[in-house]
Amino acid sequence: MCTVTPISMTVGANRIVPTIAIPHPLGNPALTHEEEYALRKKLVTRALEALTTDVKDQTIFEV
């Protein structure tokens, strides 16, 4: 899970989920606590989907 996905591609990650921002990849301080938690849940859900998906090559799982 990474904000700068070109770096994930360069280093060779196979399952990549784009995130929000460098200092808070899995959150957004501009949101309310509840909204932020929901956002994080959505992102982690996507990561779990990526883990259960068969990939043949480096893949970016857009959220």
Add this chain to the structure above:
Amino acid sequence: MSYRVVHYINQFFANIGGEEMAHVPPELREGHVGPGLAFNQAWKGEAEIVQTIVCGDSYYAEHEKDAKAKVMEWVKAAKPDLFIAGPAFNAGRYGYACANVCKAVQEELGIPVLTGMYVENPGADLKDKVLMVSTTNSAAGMRKAAPTMAKLAMKLMKGEKIGASCEEGYMPNGIRVNFFEKERGSKRAVDMLLNKLADKPFVTEYPMPTFDRVAPNPPVKDLSKATIALCTSGGIVPKGNPDHIESSSASHYGEYCLKGVDKLTEATYETAHGGYDPVYANEDPNRVLPVDVMREFEKEGKIGKLHEFFYTTVGNGTAVASAKKFAAEYAKKLVAAGVDGVIMTST
């Protein structure tokens, strides 16, 4: 008096034969054999190959200890000013033997050594230990390799200063030397950019590390039974950073237990990471390591369980080699603990 050189070659370059003769044991011959002639010619009498050691590639690979001992015995007796091996081009066992005997001669006898091979030859793994000229991948490159090696060899024998790898033709060996460039950095960078835009050749002054590629692992079959671990390069550590993970160029990683931890809080965790504004991660460390969400998924039964340890380091300026070493170590721990999948977060 001219400098005295001992040369190491394989059965093929000694004209004994190819693969069918690769089993021949080491043999000592007087004078030059095969490619040694080209070295002698390039040295124009200033140096001379006094003896040539010939060894079959398979023999060396299969009897490394004996073969090396024999070579060392002969080189020690000959007391040459230089030991030269190859060039081996892309012949794997030959390259390995060249690099390996050179290393032994240099370290055990204190005699300068030089070899040459193709950069992808397995023997080139020793390029940081043994000076080796970069050659083409086939013996067709001998005409170019021999003079380059001969010139560098002469400098070694005379004890002259060795220039940069790009000038002398050897493989970069990780040694950096300070020097003044003729033109300032901004000018060089703009020249490089203009060449790039014009599709002209240019040489970077800061090559990127080469990253390996791994085949994707098969997917996790059943999340509801899976153990999922969290790892991060975002520097999340227990408050106070007990293992003193550096804020940049981390020298180690941390392993921390999550038993009984429902979520990360400002009071209990923080980030050790430099280079990004740590305010948001310190305020709510779940923004980097999502323990809160993973605990909810665990309770719901969406995942089997959250692994009880998380692994963490600081990615800021950390060497690729260090990161690789950390991961190789904790990946083993994850596998041993029966972890099925890992979510790695990075900042």
